[in-house]
Amino acid sequence: MPLLLGIDTGGTFTDAVLYDEARGVVAKAKALTTHHDLALGVGGAVEAVLGRSGVDPAHIALVSLSTTLATNAMVEGQGGRVGLVFIGFDAADAERPALKAALGGDPVLLIAGGHDSFGAERMPLDVATLAAEAVRLAPSLSGFAVTGRFAVLNPEHEIAARELLRRETGLPVSCGHELSARLDGPKRALTSLLNARLIHLLEALIAATEERLGALGIGAPLMVVRGDGALVTASLARTRPIETIFSGPAASAVGGAFLAGTRDAIVSDIGGTTTDVVVLRDGRPRVDPAGALIGGFRTMVEAIAIRTCGLGGDSEVWLDQSGLETALRLGPRRVMPLSLLAEEYGDLVHATLDRQRRAEAPAELDGRFVLPLGSPPAGLSEPETALLARLGGRAQAADRLVTSRRETNALRRLVDRRLVIAAGLTPSDAAHVLGLHSAWDAAAALKGAELFARRRGATGRAFAETGRELAQRVVDTLVRCSAEFVLDCALAEDGFEDAGLSRHPLAVAAMADPTGLVRLSLSLSAPLVGLGASAATYYPDIARLVRAPSLVPEHAEVANAVGAVVGGVHASAEVKVLQPVEGVFRVLGAGLARDFGDLAEALALAREAARGEAAAAAIRAGAGAVEVSAAVEVRKAQTEGREIFVEATVSARASGRPRIGAG
Structure with missing residues (x-):
């Protein structure tokens, strides 16, 4: 039987699996995802799995790639600046709440043209205005999105605009009619806009993967997993990155169902940035006909009915002091764990944490670091350019890098644009403090937890007595939030769409196993299948809270890579x-x-x-x-x-x- 290679590039790890349809999983391996150069993480995982299997690279017949990068970018509000070419629409159409929110200040070109509801041309395409405006805006953009009125019935004007934009600017162009055959121009424009924002991210991943595969002697065709679990060629995925929204979760759902061998289940995959839940009925996940909902936006791209939230092992730990009480929060932003940062920058991390622990009072940027991710593009503001220059291509302590509110705002924008990443305390660090994980620098994690514990709550007292106590509260919060999310997903599948039902007093009491006069019971009717590198650590406790059988199958930590090759x-x-x-x-x-x-x-x-x-x-x-x-x-x-x-x-x-x- 032919050998298939599955690769998943997630926010934290890149996984690789060699699969044989007769023998199953032949070998598996993990490597850290290297955001500054994705080829390193891909190459590390593939080299490791080849080394463990002893397989000749020339014998691999197919490579399939799944990724959470597009999903993570949407959840974190990241992506390039895009110009929307809106053909045949007026200003009111661009003011639709969802489209306006998605634009976020990106430019809109209202161009005359478009067709009627029977596919006939309403008026000629205004190519002169389009060419002039495109050339003017191009230096500040990473691409264009084109949507024409009734282009799903007649795409002539979208195609003409695409060819003009490519010829005049050389930038990538995303057309709405290629992404959806459904009506509703503003919603199709939103889908096209988000697609254009993601093109450079997926292009970088695919190029890095192809480069490393070639260097390792693998000449097999490369496929990419779409959000509905199906596979497409890498060349097609390059132009339609929005179709890879939920690529990683879809591969996990397919792989989880395959590995668990159960017909009905709730599959929950905890990654570094997100937790993704899909319900299996009769062995198949449901496809959402309304389109993928991610980052608050409903797209018109078909995807497996997955519910996702910004909760994972690398979620930022922070204190919510908006009310009279101080609450511990996780995510949705991903940061690099301190324990992981210390693996490469041990001297910097320990010296900084020790310095901050010697201070008499805690400071806002204690335990925070900044790392560059890539070369700066054109169009940055002066504060952003200056901050990147001072960063100098290496990790630095945030309190030595940022000295004003203006610089704090510039740093936030650089993080949003994926030019830098912050490092700070995460659930992965808490797990290292408690001895649940041991892969990275536990001493750095403990120092970070001790610093965080000193932060003042609403009463003015330290939030926790010790770093270990703080770490336990972080893990307990992750378990609790995960259980609430799983319960909300199950209730929504049964028709109860209120996202807050898991926090209703009766649901809270049922999960707390009360001993009062009224015996409350709340349980899931299907097993909870936990996937991800940390699933075995957390999911038995999560399943206990929602009263469900817990199932963490063999190869659960690489289920997404398995799903990539069995679809x-x-x-x-x-x-x-x-x-x-x-x-x-x-x-x-x-x-x-x-x-x-x-x-x-x-x-x-x-x-x-x-x-x-x-x-x-x-x-x-x-x-x-x-x-x-x-x-x-x-x-x-x-x-x-x-x-x-x-x-x-x-x-x-x-x-x-x-x-x-x-x-």
Whole structure:
């Protein structure tokens, strides 16, 4: 049987698995994700798994990659600055709350053009204005997003705008019609905008992966996991990075179901940045037809119905002093654990923590460090440029780097743009203090916990007596928050969408196992499958709180890499049949725009076109032989006692296993 290599690049670790369909997992390995140079982490994991297996790299027939990088960037509000080209829309459309929030100040070009609801041109595309504005804005942008009115029915103007933008600026361009076949221009614009923001992130990952694979002698095709668990070629993923939103979680769901061998389960994967939960029914995760919801934004990209929150082993530990009481909070921002930073910068970390512990009073930036992640792009403000220059390409103590509120704001923007990363106390550090983990520098973790414990609460007293007490409170908070999140996900699956139900007094009392007159009981009806490197540490306690059987399967720590190689290739296509005037049936989609006088003939062409488009899309995505199914939905209306045809939608889906190399 051919050997398959699965790779997952997460926020903290890069995992690699060698898989044989006859023997299962042949070997597995982990390496730290190296954000400044992703090739190092990918190469380290692949080299380790090859060394453990003794396999000849030339025998690997397929490489498949899953990643949480796009998901993490969305959760943390990161990404490049993008120009939205809005064709045929007006200023009010750009003011839709979700789109306006997603833009966050990025420029919008309102360009004349667009089509009507039957695919006919409303007015010519204003190429002169588009060219002039694009050239003016290009130096401050990382790419463009293009969305035209009714472009899903006729993408002519989006395609023309894309070619002009590429020719005039050389920047990547994301078109809305390539990402979704559904109507609602502003929502499609939001999807295209987010896609454009992520292109440079995924491009860096794929380029790094291909570079290292080639250096190691692996010439197999490279695939990437989409958010619905399907695989696509690396070349296609490069242009549609938003389809990799939930790539890592989707691979985990597929891998978790495969490893657990259970038909019904709640699968929860705790990573460095996020915790992701998916419900399995009859062995299959549900696909969310409304599109992926991430970072507060609902996209139009199909994805497995995953619920995600910013809670993981590398979540920032902080104190919430907004009210009369002081509360310990985790995330959603990811920081590098102090224990991990000390592995590379031991002298700096220990000297800084010792200096801060000798101070009489705690300070805001105690236990905080800053590391650069990459070369600065154009368009930075003067404070941002100056701060990066002072950072000098190495880790530094935050209290020696930042000396004013202005610099604090500049640092926050650099973190948001993924140019630097902060280091501080995390649950991973707390686990090292308590002896639950031992991979990194536990002494640095303890010093960081002791510094954090000295912080003043609302009463003016130290928040905790000792670093060990503080660490236990961090771990308890992670377990509790994880249990609440799992419970909220299960309740939402049953139709109770209120995200706060897990904190209702009755739910709190049920999880606390009260001994009062009323016996409260709350439990899950399916096992809780824990995945991730730290699942065995936390999930037995999490399962106990929600009264569920706990299952942490073998290879749980690399389930996402397993899921990356056991999935298939899927593609879909949609063709519309409309009636612009009575008795004329117009077929639109899959490159067609043809009129018929007979509905049956129009439907037959639509079915043939949708099946052909889906099959071609699956083959472009990397499938070998494909199977295609199609369904027709016809909408009719009653008027004046007779039935009138409104529209028909022909949906086709093609599926197959990925093409593999010779092995």
